[in-house]
Amino acid sequence: MAHIQCIDELVREYLLFRGFNSTVKAFDSDLKADxxxxxxxxxxxxxxxxxxxxxxxxxxxxxxxxxxxxxxxxxxxxxxxxxxxxxxxxxxxxxxxxxxxxxxxxxxxxxxxxxxxxxxxxxxxxxxxxxxxxxxxxxxxxxxxxxxxxxxxxxxxxxxxxxxxxxxxxxxxxxxxxxYESDAALVKRLQDELASIKIKAQQQSTDKYPSSGHQSRLTQHSERLTGPVPLVDDFCAIPSEQLESGIREAKGLRGLLRQMGGSPVMGRRAARSQSQN
Structure with missing residues (x-):
């Protein structure tokens, strides 16, 4: 229980910060007679x-x-x-x-x-x-x-x-x-272990696909996904009325294309088919 001395100092510092001078004197007296x-x-x-x-x-x-x-x-x-x-x-x-x-x-x-x-x-x-x-x-x-x-x-x-x-x-x-000190030490140790595991996982991934640019992009994308803001939050941030408006516009565009004889892509494909025939 060596950390008790550290706790005593923290308590004394807090009492001084609060201006409890009489309490500090009593605390010091009790420590001497401890x-x-x-x-x-x-x-x-x-x-x-x-x-x-x-x-x-x-x-x-x-x-x-x-x-x-x-x-x-x-x-x-x-x-x-x-x-x-x-x-x-x-x-x-x-x-x-x-x-x-x-x-x-x-x-x-x-x-x-x-x-x-x-x-x-x-x-x-x-x-x-x-x-x-x-x-x-x-x-x-x-x-x-x-x-x-x-x-x-x-x-x-x-x-x-x-x-x-x-x-x-x-x-x-x-x-x-x-x-508190043991809890803080435990949290720090777990954070260090997690960081070490992530580094090992990235090294193993790089060793397995050393020349793959796609793998590098995938790793970068994965790092973005593991950031502090979850990916789902980006979608949740879109107002529902904007999403409904976009859906209505998409439906209107498809209707307009049908009236014009289909989409430009489908029209070009049909023209090439007729010329070949």
């Missing part, structure tokens, strides 16, 4: 990593709750367990990062997390061992926690989150305004 980051997955991941690196548990929880209400809660039920597992993986990454902090902040942040999350996590078996983390001297060497201290596991969490967000944003229903 938690969705313009639906840019890389920016969302960056914000989550920031909360983890600075051990801001409240910021991490609030941000995840925002994403959950905006996106994840609208997913199908069978996807919810995977989303919750990813959330818990982020919490584990938070603990791992906090336990590696220097100074006295290390155990303090770990203990703070376990205290605030006690009610939510204490009844789950996968979290039972994590409450012993503050009392383990080297958790990165402990068989229970060593996996979580590897770079491979930490990267896999962020990659999984990136893929989930990218997939969800791609499938989300979008307002009409955001689809």
């Amino acid at each position: 938690k969705d980051k313009g639906f840019r997955v890389d920016k969302i991941i960056e914000q989550i990593v920031h909360f983890i690196n600075v051990s801001d548990l409240n910021g991490l929880k609030e941000y995840w709750q925002h994403l959950d209400s905006l996106v994840f809660s609208k997913l199908e039920i069978h996807v919810q367990p995977a989303v919750r597992k990813l959330e818990y993986s982020l919490y584990k990454l938070y603990l791992v990062t906090a336990s590696q902090s220097t100074g006295g902040v290390k155990n303090e942040k770990v203990a703070e997390f376990l205290s605030k999350m006690l009610t939510e996590l204490q009844g789950q078996n996968e979290w039972r061992d994590w409450f012993m983390l503050p009392y383990i001297q080297k958790p990165e060497e402990n068989p229970t926690f060593s996996l979580y201290y590897t770079r491979a596991w930490q990267d896999s969490v962020l990659v999984s989150l990136h893929n989930l967000l990218a997939t969800v944003f791609q499938c989300m229903p979008q307002p009409t305004l955001t689809s």
